[in-house]
Amino acid sequence: MEVFFLGTGAGMPAKLRNVTSIALKLLEERGTIWLFDCGEATQHQVLHTSIKPRRIEKIFITHLHGDHIYGLPGLLSSRSFQGGESEVTLYGPKGLKDYVEISLSTSQTYLKYSLKIIEIEEGVIFEDDAFIVEAKLLEHGIPSYGYRIIEKDRPGTLLADKLLKAGINPGPIYKKIKNGEPIELENGEIIESARFLGPKQKGRIIAILGDTRYCDAAIQLALDADLLVHEATFSSGEESLAYEYFHSTTVQAAKVAEKAGVRKLCLTHISSRYDRTDWMRLVEEARESFPVTVIAEDFKEIHLPLR
Incomplete structure (x- = not known):
């Protein structure tokens, strides 16, 4: 299980950071990939990786701001051209179905695979014998969800x-x-x-949040997670600005990680006002409260070993 960052910037594409998209690689667990958000040019980012679009099984959209969805019609279309035939399920807020269907209809795009679109509410939005996905509303200017991905415990090793x-x-x-x-x-x-059978293997937990102010829902989604992916659009000291624009600072993200008892925090959705020379400072701001903090970069991968 790996979390792979295809885009880590905020608002609009920048030279060093494309807009938001995160791939959860479940190749060993189920032979598929789950995508979280699909900002503009996500399919271009995919071209620089080993990710095969035909392996994308599910796409979870946090909210309908353009920097999180403008790449969706293109990716869905290209997946069809590239031989993808298995069903894809989209999850996201109300309005996602209209956005996708109108985009594909207007461009007269025909998909060779079945596309299911589920407009979600809070609660469990997916469950099978291996995974549960829960969604909660965060605090943003429009409905924005965070996702909690829970891997169910595995049977122990055969003796x-x-x-x-x-x-x-x-x-x-x-x-x-x-x-x-x-x-x-x-x-x-x-x-x-x-x-x-040996002892059960504890399943892993990942929390991937959409854009949000500091809020209790973020803490609940992240409880005891192996990895929390939290936006940090602003640096420490910019709390008033973050609140005004419905975003979070590095220190607020660290506070969520600390209260939730997560094992690792990854900062993402970094404003283009911060260039490469600032990134380490952003990490250090968060590490003052939560030492196990890293910052996402485009094409960065985080491996999540079994507990």
């Missing part, structure tokens, strides 16, 4: 040596044991799979 000692030879039965199913042996004995 093959112990199985062999118990006279249980390899075969389809091992898969059933791995899945935690009770097993009936040939002699009629019922065994509990838990006897032959």
